[in-house]
Amino acid sequence: xxxxxxxxxxxxxxxxxxxxxxxxxxxxxxxxxxxxxxxxxxxxxxxxxxxxxxxxxxxxxxxxxxxxxxxxxxxxxxxxxxxxxxxxxxxxxxxxxxxxxxxxxxxx
Amino acid sequence: xxxxxxxxxxxxxxxxxxxxxxxxxxxxxxxxxxxxxxxxxxxxxxxxxxxxxxxxxxxxxxxxxxxxxxxxxxxxxxxxxxxxxxxxxxxxxxxxxxxxxxxxxxxxxxxx
Numbered sequence: 001x002x003x004x005x006x007x008x009x010x011x012x013x014x015x016x017x018x019x020x021x022x023x024x025x026x027x028x029x030x031x032x033x034x035x036x037x038x039x040x041x042x043x044x045x046x047x048x049x050x051x052x053x054x055x056x057x058x059x060x061x062x063x064x065x066x067x068x069x070x071x072x073x074x075x076x077x078x079x080x081x082x083x084x085x086x087x088x089x090x091x092x093x094x095x096x097x098x099x100x101x102x103x104x105x106x107x108x
Numbered sequence: 109x110x111x112x113x114x115x116x117x118x119x120x121x122x123x124x125x126x127x128x129x130x131x132x133x134x135x136x137x138x139x140x141x142x143x144x145x146x147x148x149x150x151x152x153x154x155x156x157x158x159x160x161x162x163x164x165x166x167x168x169x170x171x172x173x174x175x176x177x178x179x180x181x182x183x184x185x186x187x188x189x190x191x192x193x194x195x196x197x198x199x200x201x202x203x204x205x206x207x208x209x210x211x212x213x214x215x216x217x218x219x220x
Binding site: 006032034041042043044045048088090092094095096097098099100101103 | 141143148149150151152153156163164199201203207208209210211212213214
C-alpha cells in the first residue's frame with residue numbers, strides 16, 4: 001500500500017538551531033513530492049520537488065529529493081519562533097497522500 | 109479573493125444529525141480533494157474529483173459520507189447520522205491535475 005512516513009514526529013529546538021526533517025515514501029507512479037507548513041490553520045505550500053539532487057530554496061528553508069532512495073529532506077537554518085508549526089510531506093500521484101507531519105517547536 | 113473557500117467554518121451538531129459542507133475551489137482548477145484531519149495527525153484522504161467525476165473514495169470512508177461536484181465547480185460533502193468520532197477538521201483543496209494543492213480554511217466539525 002502506498003505510504004508516506006515522516007521523522008521525527010516531533011522536535012523541540014532553540015532559536016538559531018538548524019533542523020532537518022525527513023520524509024520517505026513508497027508510492028507507485030511517483031511524479032513529485034510536496035512540502036507544506038501548517039500552523040493553526042490549513043496547510044500552506046512550501047516546495048514541490050520533481051527531480052533528484054536539485055535543491056529548492058526559499059529564504060532559510062531548503063529541500064532536496066532523492067528518487068533513488070525514495071526520500072526527501074527539509075532543512076531550516078537559523079530557526080525562529082515563527083517556524084514553529086507542523087511540516088507535512090505529501091506525494092501526489094492521483095489522490096495526494098500526506099505523511100503524519102513533524103511538529104516543530106522553536107523556543108527562544 | 110480567488111483562493112479556495114469553505115462554508116461553514118465551524119459546525120456544532122448533535123449526534124445523529126446530518127451535516128453538509130461546501131467547498132468552492134480556485135476556478136481554473138479541475139481537481140478537488142476532501143481531507144479529514146484530527147489533532148496531531150496529517151490530513152487523511154477522503155475523496156477527490158477531476159471535473160465532475162469522483163475518481164476515488166477512501167476505503168476508510170463509511171457509507172454515511174458522500175460527496176458531489178455536480179457541475180465540476182463547487183463540491184459538497186455530506187455526513188449522515190453524525191457520530192462523535194466524526195469530529196474533526198474537514199479540509200478541501202484544489203489543484204490543476206495532481207500538482208500543488210491549494211487548501212481552503214477548513215470546516216471544523218464538533219459532534220456532541
